[in-house]
Amino acid sequence: MSGQPPHAVPVPQGYRVGHWEVREPLGSGAFATVYAGRPAGEADPALPRRAALKFLPTGTRTPRQLRHLRELADREVELLGRLRAPRLIRMHETLTVDDPDHPELDGATVIVLERAEGSLDAVLERDPTPDSGPALLAQVCEGLHQLHHAGWVHGDLKPANVLLMKDGSVRLADFNMAAELEGTHAYAPAFATPDYTPPELLWPEVDERGTRIRPTADIWAFGVLAHVVLTGEFPLPGGTTEGRVDAATRYAGGTDELRLSPELPEGWREIITDCLARTHAERTTAAALLPRVTKAAGVATPARLPRLRPRFWQRRPVLMATLTLALLITTTSAVSAYRHVTTDDGTPVYAALPRELAFPTNARGEVVYGYHRCPSDSVCFFSEHNGNGDMCVWQGDDPDWQSGKDTCGWAAGAPVRSIFNNIDDTREESAVAYFRGTGFSPPTRTADAWPSAPGAAR
Numbered sequence: 001m002s003g004q005p006p007h008a009v010p011v012p013q014g015y016r017v018g019h020w021e022v023r024e025p026l027g028s029g030a031f032a033t034v035y036a037g038r039p040a041g042e043a044d045p046a047l048p049r050r051a052a053l054k055f056l057p058t059g060t061r062t063p064r065q066l067r068h069l070r071e072l073a074d075r076e077v078e079l080l081g082r083l084r085a086p087r088l089i090r091m092h093e094t095l096t097v098d099d100p101d102h103p104e105l106d107g108a109t110v111i112v113l114e115r116a117e118g119s120l121d122a123v124l125e126r127d128p129t130p131d132s133g134p135a136l137l138a139q140v141c142e143g144l145h146q147l148h149h150a151g152w153v154h155g156d157l158k159p160a161n162v163l164l165m166k167d168g169s170v171r172l173a174d175f176n177m178a179a180e181l182e183g184t185h186a187y188a189p190a191f192a193t194p195d196y197t198p199p200e201l202l203w204p205e206v207d208e209r210g211t212r213i214r215p216t217a218d219i220w221a222f223g224v225l226a227h228v229v230l231t232g233e234f235p236l237p238g239g240t241t242e243g244r245v246d247a248a249t250r251y252a253g254g255t256d257e258l259r260l261s262p263e264l265p266e267g268w269r270e271i272i273t274d275c276l277a278r279t280h281a282e283r284t285t286a287a288a289l290l291p292r293v294t295k296a297a298g299v300a301t302p303a304r305l306p307r308l309r310p311r312f313w314q315r316r317p318v319l320m321a322t323l324t325l326a327l328l329i330t331t332t333s334a335v336s337a338y339r340h341v342t343t344d345d346g347t348p349v350y351a352a353l354p355r356e357l358a359f360p361t362n363a364r365g366e367v368v369y370g371y372h373r374c375p376s377d378s379v380c381f382f383s384e385h386n387g388n389g390d391m392c393v394w395q396g397d398d399p400d401w402q403s404g405k406d407t408c409g410w411a412a413g414a415p416v417r418s419i420f421n422n423i424d425d426t427r428e429e430s431a432v433a434y435f436r437g438t439g440f441s442p443p444t445r446t447a448d449a450w451p452s453a454p455g456a457a458r
């Protein structure tokens, strides 16, 4: 952790906060330091076994810094508290350090997050153009769409804020610049990272509510990110950030043309050009972008192929949804969609789904999500793909979905097409098992192994 940014928070290993014990540092940004965390000795056994503890030093600064940091922390907590979607990192709880003996920590806000394996930044450090790049970008685009669809702008999309989970799926993270849309735009503290900032926000007009930003700011950032991931280079020329900012200004002013790398794989040039349109009004939307990005990602190697065999364990809490129906399941990868069918001898088989079935679109060709309807600590089943259509919500230990407390009328006669495991517990045994037939048969599948929503479950 050398060369830490000014607001990084040093926390000793073994330090206790709430029910958590701080372990090794996972990463540091401009405002916060993130540590691995595990439940402290006598902690509630229901806690996840591993978490990420994001320390924001809200307690030990000058009043002006304090206000700013408090605002950043509030933004992140507000978004994470209200928004849960398959491609967004999840928050378990927030804590405030109460420790006058450690004035440098006293008052700090700690956001307890589900723990990722690492960031896209780290992946790119090892391999500037990873084979899994297109598949990762498709998932980032999904995340962006889920965020915009719920009415928020990220405001700081970049490789360090794209996290990779153990199963290879992607989560967008770091929402301290995020802002909720009020009509066509939102107010954010600033657009944080110059290389990913659209030209109109390089010298923005700032009023007392902050900078006016639109979802198209994230689209620009996505265009830059896609170029970086696919070619290892920024789309605008220049050996330094200042040089690239100047190039962006010349491009936006019409003096220079956009010259994307000749290395760009087939299908991506038009997408990136549309993301990097000169003005926000000319840029595309995440909803329109997603089907194009998914198509361009094609059959390229996904981040890691999802497991396609059932896992035969079932421990608490287990959903025993006896669904007498055929489940249409898409997998964690945005580019790999599978249909689950059972052969006569009961063997599960997976067949590729036609793309239009896996990613249904509205009349404008935009993918629409409905996962945000699923309450926390629930497993939701939907009659349509991507969290759309009728929804059944399962919570607790209800043993049977047809005769238990939580019944699901429509599922008795219609297929379940997407599932979102929104249980706030990352322990492996909390994965949900569900069954297609009566009597808890045929063998279980877990929402962990086959989230039917792209990336729906942990």
Ligand SMILES: Nc1ncnc2c1ncn2[C@@H]1O[C@H](COP(=O)(O)OP(=O)(O)OP(=O)(O)O)[C@@H](O)[C@H]1O
Pocket: 026, 027, 028, 029, 030, 031, 032, 033, 034, 052, 054, 089, 113, 114, 115, 116, 117, 118, 119, 121, 156, 160, 161, 163, 173, 174, 175, 176
């Ligand atoms: N949930 C997580 N699991 C694992 N690592 C994480 C997690 N959240 C963050 N990190 C690591 O910590 C780094 C810093 O986190 P984050 O970006 O949230 O901090 P920040 O100070 O708000 O950053 P920024 O400078 O972008 O505003 C990330 O780049 C990542 O490497």
